[in-house]
Amino acid sequence: MPDPLERLLAHPPDLPVAAGLAAVTDAVRDHGTAVLLAPPGTGKTTLVPPALAADVGGRVVVTQPRRIAARAAAARLAHLLGEPVGRTVGYTVRGEQRLSAGTRVEMVTTGVLLRRLQRDAELRGTDAVVLDEVHERHLDADLTLALLVDVRANLREDLRVVAMSATVQAERTAAVLGGAAPSPVVSVPGALHPVHEVWCPAPRGVQPLDPRGVTPAFLDHVAACVRRALDDAAGDVLVFVPGAGEVTGLVRRLAGVDADVRPLHGRLSHREQDLALTAGPRRRVVVSTSVAESSLTVPGVRAVVDAGLAREPRTDHRRGLAGLVTVRVSRSGAVQRAxxxxxxxxxxxxxCWSESDHARLSPHPLPEIATADLTAFALELACWGSPDGADLALLEPPPAPAMTAARTTLRALAAVDESGSVTARGRVMAGIGADPHLARALVDGAPLVGARRAAEVVAMLDADVRAPGGDLVAALRGLRRGGEEAREWSRTAGRLLDALPTTTTAPAAAEHRHPAAHRHPGADPGGRLTDDLAVGLVVALAHPERIARRRPGGTTYLMTSGTGAAFAPGEAALAGLPWVAVADADRGAGRSDATIRSAAPLDEALARDAAPSLLRERSTVTWVDGRVEARRTTSLGAIELAAETVARPPAHLVVDAVRQGLAQDGLAALPWTASAVALRRRLDLLHRVLGGPWPDVGDDALLAGLDLWLGPDLARIRRSADLARVDVVAGLRRLLPWPAAARLDELAPERVTVPSGSSIRLDYEPDQPVLAVRLQEVFGWRRTPRVADGRVPVLLHLLSPAGRPAAVTADLESFWTTGYPQVRAELRGRYPKHSWPQDPLTAVPARGVRRTGGTSST
Known part of the structure; x- marks a missing residue:
């Protein structure tokens, strides 16, 4: 009986890639690897695997980016062979397999091959691997390529590897895949028919996106474009929208058109997917996500309506949120869709956009490694024995901040140790075949809520099931009632249950077990948590950073990550609950809080159990309204659970608080006596005039050196009243330089003795020292006194007998000559009992009224 693959290759379908098959097999035979560059629609997925299988005489494994693509590719090739799927051609996707002992070509998702490599790095029983659609740059595809290069270099030199790409970036892949020398690149030109472009920009005022996602008005516009395509063009219409929600919304808007409207996305049942991929008796409108962009064949299509939007992973490490966001399609993506x-x-x-908008699109989509949450990626690296991936041939290195965040998460989950090496618990989680957060929820949730319920909730989270009103408990009850969506969910739950170890090998699981669950207020009479709290607990185990408590007196929430969150308007099913576990929240573009898309009820006790690593008890001493406030707080991440006042807090915390308070409120908070102010001003003058070693006593300098001059006093503070007893003068004196300090009173004296014998305080104003003295007390003083080693004259405020300034001068000699006669003339009649000599330089100074003797005042 002839080999079915040989029979197909002897009379291949009329596909452009047929002309390049010999070049591909020759390159693989000579070099062990090859890169095939061919546009979508050239038949590379259909003909290259059979050609390679016939050439190597063994089994070829072909990766596809999505389950729907793997199933469809296997069905198409089996149809060409005239056989059922599972004989010569089969497939393996997560939770489903159709193979036989005689299978030669096996279609798999990239994730399935990644799991195989982790279990058996030599890939025993596999002779060649074909990596399809590598241009899409999915994270697991980049990693699988790197691991295969490592396997070929160290374990299986005979393993053939072919990478197939639809873009001109094939040379980059060839350089990585080839190892020491680049792999040969085989180019096959496409034979696409001409495609006419029609630009259909949205009406004025209609925006494709707003903070909540794709706008209803824009979906109305896309629906109008579909109706136009049905009127203008023949054949079937393929419509591209970004996600399953938009698919559903557009299908609803197209009700009543003269065609069969078929949705197409990864959440649909096999039957619904097959309907979209099979030509029917009537015209069809296939409304699809990006799954139909390059890895699927949709027959009969003559018109494409492109909404111009795509979903890409984004991670906000600051907020602790990761998920898919809607962005503009790239130009290369738009070309593939067309x-x-x-x-x-x-x-x-x-x-559905203008030609000018098209010119502003980015040339290519960003690779997932640059934007996605790398937690699963980092766990795969750890399982492979290369925690940082530095020795692997990755197309580009992962961003350092994202890898740091991923490793921190894995350490918190006890999946890796401090060195980054995988733990036994980490291997269990990796073997679950789900995101590490969900794997943790399954492993730790099973002993708390029961293995079946834990698997059901994790399967629901994994499928990203739409929760009515954001209520995941309602979504779970809906799945349990059955329906198309429930079948896939049930299969996933069964697979997860089978993957769960019969005995817990995760050492941290016991730490999360709820104490005395049967006594919990949310337990049913049988001692089990109700579904409401069971769902919440599993969600909290998956995403402890998204445990949220309602803020006092409001409707918004605070998550343990420190991010604020709120339910979308109109989704009031859970709004107002004291605690919720958030499964999905977007980044809230343009808003301070994230928007909660799905959640489940929780309570404080379960929140503590789900996130024990986030529990913190600490003493805090802060400066509040000019006083020291000491509290002992218990927190779950950013959420404060309890607080009490501490009577005698640790001294170092008090010092830190006072330091922060003084930096915040300024030095005025200290008890500045007149003596302290005077001393500071004296030191300030000497620093400004003489410089070192006299200290800088400006605000910035004193705050920066607080420990140096106030350290001993701050250490004794326990409450705000103690601050009032700080001796600022003593503190400033600690700054005095030795031995220059002995000259302080000489260089900046506190008092000056005037000719009358009085000792008068010198006021060190910021600009110049001032001496306020009665005019009669300085008779005989020929020159202005000076300070700071004679460099700064004192500003004299010469007072009248009533104590009012009669003259202000820093040049006493000039004053006696030019100013005094005028002052004498103005005041001698007003104050006749006081001395007003004509010659003040020879007059006897007097403290009070001069009644007799002395120089005549006439």
């Missing part, structure tokens, strides 16, 4: 209209005949693409 090409779907020209696979079988000339076609038309209707682009």
């Amino acid at each position: 090409g779907r209209a020209g696979r079988e005949a000339p076609g038309t693409v209707y682009r």
Whole structure:
């Protein structure tokens, strides 16, 4: 009986790639690797694997980025062979397998191959691997490519590897895949029919996106473009929208058109997917996500309507949020989508944006490694024995901040140790075949809520099931009632249950077990947590950083990560509950709080159990309204659970608080006596005039050196009243330089003795020292006194007998000559009992009224 693969290759379908098959097999035979560059629709997924299998005489494993693509590729090739799926051609996707002992070509998702490599790095029983659609740059595809290069270099030199790409970046892949020398690149030109472009920008005022996602008005516009395509073009219409929610919304808007409207996305049942991928008796409108962009064949399409939007992973490490965001499609993505209209005949693409907008699109989509949450990626690296991936041939290195965040998460989950090496618990989690957060929820949730319930909740989270009103408990009850969506969920739950170890090998699981669950207020009479709290607990185990408590007196929440969150308007099913576990929240573009998309009820006791690593008890001493406030707090991440006042807090915390308070409120908070102010001003003058070693006593300098001059006093503070007893004068004196300090009174004296014998305080104003003295007390003083080693004259405020300034001068000699006669003339009649000599330089100074003797005042 002839080999079915040989029979197919002897008379291949009329596909462009047929002309390049010999070049591919020759390159693989000579070099062990090859890169095939061919546009979508050239038949590379259909013909290259059979050619390679026939050449190597063994089994070929072909990766596809999505389950729907793996199933469809296997079905198409099996149809060409005239066989059922599972004989010569089969597939393996998560939770489903159709193979036999005679299978030669196996279609798998990239994740399935990654699991195989981790279990058996030599890939025993596999002779060649074909990596399809590598241009999409999915994270697991980049990693799988790197691991295969490592396997070829160290374990299986005979393993053939072919990478197939639809873009001109194939040379980069060839350089990585080839190792020491680049892999040969085989180019196959496409044979697409011409595609006419029609620009269909939205009406004025209609925006594609707002903070909540794709706007209803824009979906109305896309629906109008579909109706136009049905009127203008022949054949089926393929519509691209970003996500499953938009698929559903557009299908609803197209009700009543003269065509069969078929949704297409990864959440649908096999039957619904097959309906979208099979030509029918009537015209069809296939409304699809990006799954149909390059890895699927949708027959009969003559027109493409492109909404111009795509979903890409984004991670906000600051807020602790990761998920998919809606962005503008790239130009290369738009070209691939348009090409779907020209696979079988000339076609038309209707682009829901303007030609000028098209010019501003980014050339290519960002690779997932640059934007995605890298927690699962980091766990795979740890399991492979390369925690940082530095020795692997990655197309580009992962961003350092994202890897740091991923390793921190894995350490918190006890999946890796401090060195980054995988733990036994980490291997269990990796073997679950789910995101590490969900794997942790399954492993730790099973002993708390029961293995079946834990698997059901994790399967629901893994499928990203739409929760009515954001209520995941309602979503779980809906799945249990059955339906199309429930079948896939049930299969996933069964697979997760089978993957769960019969005995817990995770050492941290016991730490999360709820104490005396049967006494919990949320337990049913049988001692089990109700579904409401069971779902909340599993969600909290998956995402402890998203445990949230309602803020006092409001409707918004604070998550343990420190991010604020609120339910979307109109989704009031859970709004107002004291505690919730958030499964999905977007980054809240343009808003201070994130928007909660799905959550489940929780309480404080379960929150503590779900996130024991976030529990903190600490003493805090802060400066509040000019006083020291000491509290002992218990917190779950950023959420404060309890607080009490501490009578005698630790001294170092008090010092820190006072330091922060003084930096915040300024030095005025200290008890500045007149003596302290005077001393500071004296030191300030000497520093400004003489410089070192006299200290800088400005605000900035004193705050910076607080420990140096006030350290001993701050250490004795226990409450705000103690601050009032700080001796600022003593503190300033600690700054005095030795031995220059002995000259302080000489260089900046506190008092000056005037000719009358009085000792008068010198006021050190910021600009110049001032001496306020009665005019009669300085008779005979010929020159102005000076300070700071004679460099700064004192500003004399010469007072009248009533104590009012009669003259202000820093040049006493000039004053006696020019100013005094005028002052004498003005005041002698007003104060006749006081001395007003004509010659003040020879007059006897007097403290009070001069009644007799002395120099005549006439």
